[in-house]
Amino acid sequence: MGIVTPLKTAAEQQLVQQFADIKAELPGGPAVRKLREDAFAGFEVRGLPHRRLETWRYTDLRTLLREAAPLATGPRTLDAARAKLAGLALDATVVVLVDGAFVPELSSLEGLPEGLSVQTLADALVSGRDDLPRVLAGPSVAADDAGLMLNAALMRDGSFIEVAAGVELEKPLAIVRLFSGEKEISVYGRSVVLVGDSAKATIVEINASLGKAPQQLNVALVIEAGNETEVEHIRLVTDQSEGSVGVFSLLATVGAQAKFDSFALVCDAATVRQQHFVRYAGEHSEVGLRGVNLLGGTEHSDVTLVVDHEVPHGTSRELFKSIIGGEATGVFQGKVIVRQHAQKTDGGMKSNALLLNDGASMFNKPELEIFADDVVCGHGATVAQIDGEQLFYxxxxxxxxxxxxxxxxxxxxxxxxxxxxxxxxxxxxxxxxxxxxxxxxxxxxxxxx
Structure with a gap:
């Protein structure tokens, strides 16, 4: 069955014009330019994700984005960003992005630990490295996502970080994305972290708005964890300005005998969609995806994940907790795929939600696609109110x-x-x-x- 192309909305027409206007000035050599062109061609066919797509059923970007906000061109002032960073008081190697632009003067780039290299994504895109298209693409299960296609086409900047084989980072590596909120803008950025074999690293993502103007955000983090690595990833999505719509994607590839854990906290947000695409590239690896969503008012948080067991002897655990009040909405869509040759897979997925009042709502849609016969996999979802016996006690x-x-x-x-x-x-x-x-x-x- 072919893809039906609907009439373009005002936002989709504006996005087509924006790409046409800036594609010549976006960074990247021939291979990256082709990646952009192919990605945007795919987006043009599909358009903004909408509720008739099963994976976007509960977060209709076509309805949410009536107009495409102007593309960010970088911050006018860094005063608010400096104040925010001072308040965070991070004991970490910090990489700062403001309105999508890498800001060296706010980043801790001097005296980097041996084996850690940091550069802007813009510089990496013009470097001509042979592995760039593959790295940027991420797991194959993410290939058909229209939101990621738009991100790939319009990404202007971000960070490109490499942890050499055998290196154990003593401090976390923090990617801090700040959005000025001075006026309504759209930000498209992608960051990459490559972790060499036998290395250990903790990666922190912090995403926060500094002002009150609504933002349209589409940012992605690509992580490649080599064999025998230990990687912990923490994402904080907080302090989003009212009316903002944010798509935050994680694309992770995990090597053999590796351990990869990710945790995400969403609170004081507006409309947030988190996407996790994880691929097992080696045997005997463990992946844990977990998170907490704290929602009130009319906030909306969508957690959608796809875990792709391509090889045998993989273990995956997913656990997401949602506390929902007001007229807020929580969504959990989890899919674990076990390929035909991925025998001895052990998977467990759970979503638990507490509704604090009648106006709150939660949608759960856990799925297993199992093509192997020697596996142990299960999933569960609960939606409840606060336990009266615990309160009474x-x-x-x-x-x-x-x-x-x-x-x-x-x-x-x-x-x-x-x-x-x-x-x-x-x-x-x-x-x-x-x-x-x-x-x-x-x-x-x-x-x-």
Missing amino acids: LMARGLPRPQAEALVLQAFAGEAVEFVQDEALRDVVMAKIEAWLGAREASSVVSAV
Whole structure:
């Protein structure tokens, strides 16, 4: 069956014009230019993802993006970004992107550890390296995603980071994406982290808006973890300006006898779609994808993942916790694919949500596609309210209801947070969760009065 091409919306027409206007000035040699052209041709056929596509059923970009915001050209001032970085107080090697542009003066590029190299994506795209098209493409299960096609076509900058084989980074590597929020813009960026064999690294993504203007964000992180590597990835999507729409993609390829863990926290966001595409490129590897979504008001968080077991003896675990209040919406779409030759695969996937009131909603759609016969795989999803017995136990010991609810919710989210290996980062995540719960507790007290 051929692809039906619908009439283009105003946003799609504007995106076509934007690409035509800037494609000549976008960085990249012949191979990258071809990648861009092919990606945009695929996007033109498909258009913005919409609810008639099963994988985008609950997050209709065609409806959300009525107009395509002007493309970001880089920050006018860095004052707000400096203040934000000072508040983060990161003990890490920091790479800073503001409105999609790599900002060397805010990044910690001097005195990098031996075996760690950092350059801008723009420089990497014109470097002529033979492996660039393959690296940028990521796992094959991501090839048909129209959102990623648009990202590949319009990516202007980002970071390109390499960790040499055998290197163990003592400090986390933080990719901090800040969005000025001074005016409505769209940002398309892609960052790459290549981790050599037997190396160990912790990678942190921080995404936050600095102002109040809505943003249209489409950013991706590509991670290639070699054989016998240990990689931990933490993503924070917080402080998004009202009316913003963000697509955050992770494209990970994991080698043999490797361990790859990813955790994502979404809170104080507007409309967020997280995409995880993970490919097993070697046997006897373990992958864990986990996260917490804290939603209120009219916020929307969509977690969509595809885990592709291409080889035998792979272990995968997915656990996502959602706490949803107001009229917010949570989405979990998880697919684990076990290929015909991927025998001895062990997969387990769970999504648990707590709805705090009648207006909140959660959509769960876990899937298994198994073509092998010697596997152990399962999935489960629950949607519930706060356990009344737990509340009664705490309130019977003198705790007010808002405080009792906060403790129950903290424990619920903590089941996913405990998988964060880096203790300092685990504390950062828990502090943000406690702050969100504290703000909710305070508003509950005010409402009761």
